[in-house]
Amino acid sequence: MxxxxxxxxxxxxxxxxxxxxxxxxxxxxxxxxxxxxxxxxxxxxxxxxxxxxxxxxxxxxxxxxxxxxxxxxxxxxxxxxxxxxxxxxxxxxxxxKEAWLTGHRFYIDERALIPRSYIAELLEEDLAPWIEDPYAVSSVLDLCTGSGCLAILAAGVFPNAAVTGSDLSEDALEVAKINRRDYDLEDALELVRGDLFENLQGCTFDLIISNPPYVTTDSMSRLPSEYRHEPEMALGAGADGMDVVRRLLPEARRHLNDNGIIVVEVGDGLEAVEAAFPGLELTWLSVSGGDDQVFMATKAELDRYFGA
Structure with missing residues (x-):
């Protein structure tokens, strides 16, 4: 009582x-x-x-x-x-112990970040026009998957794709397993523990999506109390918020198939991304939060910038 x-x-x-x-x-x-x-x-x-x-x-x-x-x-x-x-x-x-994202219910507890991502809006639109045929997508990686919400949404959008969700946090992956079971995706969604691509050697994908940590050190110090209940490792990303993205992008090209794309959410980090990767050709996608929240890059663009 x-x-x-x-x-x-x-x-x-x-x-x-x-x-x-x-x-x-x-x-x-x-x-x-x-x-x-x-x-x-x-x-x-x-x-x-x-x-x-x-x-x-x-x-x-x-x-x-x-x-x-x-x-x-x-x-x-x-x-x-x-x-x-x-x-x-x-x-x-x-x-x-419940959160909703684009009309989908997910189990959640304090082991993982509460589901919220502008990438979910883009998945609602099948990532058009950047992906012409959702049925032609054969493999998807959700990097920093957390509760698994984006990986599960991707499994619904790309019905012929093998979907993988990867995260460094064992606790978060336990939450993702609950959601995987709730959506009956045990056979369709692989969950991998690792630091970014650490345990994905040799694996390549048609699509990589990621909502990584991107909150700056200064912003972390000023977060409202509600955010203090969330795992700090799922939020904080150094002085400019780019600690994870700075490691993610150079490696991503080795895990993209030809004509593959990567979609990354960075909050309001447009200026920080452009400062970290000057001259890298990115496409900023329109979402409800604005045109500076989510970017897309192709394998070809990443190869040109970082070297094939």
């Missing part, structure tokens, strides 16, 4: 319905210094997501249940969750 006695002042005792709790949760979130960088843009959506999914209600029918009365156990659990979100600054995805 959750200990919530200190929280249950008279106003909370009077909460009866989902609508009551929803209103109260928004007020609690609005009066707290919360960061909403893990899926919900504001307290309204955060509160609705937390309540809806904690009660296992479908998003599309949430409003139909708002006047439903809560049982005592439901109220106790929900108040406890809101309290942890507001006072401990635990991201809702970790509280619920």
């Amino acid at each position: 959750y200990e919530i006695a200190p929280l249950l002042d008279d106003p909370i005792h009077n909460l009866k319905t989902i609508r009551d709790l929803y209103r109260w949760a928004i007020t609690e979130m609005e009066t707290a210094d919360l960061s909403y960088g893990h899926g919900s843009p504001d307290s309204w959506e955060e509160a609705s997501f937390l309540i809806c999914r904690a009660l296992k209600l479908p998003f599309e029918h949430f409003e139909e249940f708002q006047d439903a009365a809560l049982t005592h156990n439901e109220l106790v659990r929900l108040v406890h969750l809101v309290d942890r979100r507001v006072h401990d600054k635990v991201p809702t995805a970790y509280l619920l």
Whole structure:
């Protein structure tokens, strides 16, 4: 039983319905210094997501249940969750062990970064026009796979591809294994532990996607509390945020098939990428966060720059 006695002042005792709790949760979130960088843009959506999914209600029918009365156990659990979100600054995805990306549900806990990536938007569009025929893609690598979310999305987009997810963190790969099982991809998705291409010698791919660590040292020191619950190794990447990308790109060309491409997310790191690789011909792709978040390079471009 959750200990919530200190929280249950008279106003909370009077909460009866989902609508009551929803209103109260928004007020609690609005009066707290919360960061909403893990899926919900504001307290309204955060509160609705937390309540809806904690009660296992479908998003599309949430409003139909708002006047439903809560049982005592439901109220106790929900108040406890809101309290942890507001006072401990635990991201809702970790509280619920659930995150959603482009309409897909993923298991998540504090062993891995909460699923979020602009690359998911590009996969929704089959990476067109850069990939002409998704059925012709035979191999995909998701480097720094974390929870495995992008690898799993890629498996759905490229049905004839053998998909590999690689990560240095054994803990993150344990989370990826849960998601692989949930999507029934044990035979279609290989998970490899290694530092970038360390254990992928001799392996080449038509497509490499990667959402690597890219947060600068200065930005790491100023992260909101919510991000402190995530694995630091999945975020921090040195003074300019390029520690991982600086190692990744020179090696990538050896693991791309002819006509292969690599797609990398770097946050707002356009200037840092161009400073690290002056003269490298990159294509910056348009995503909802802007035109400076994700770049693409071809094997031919990488060979020309780094030497075949």
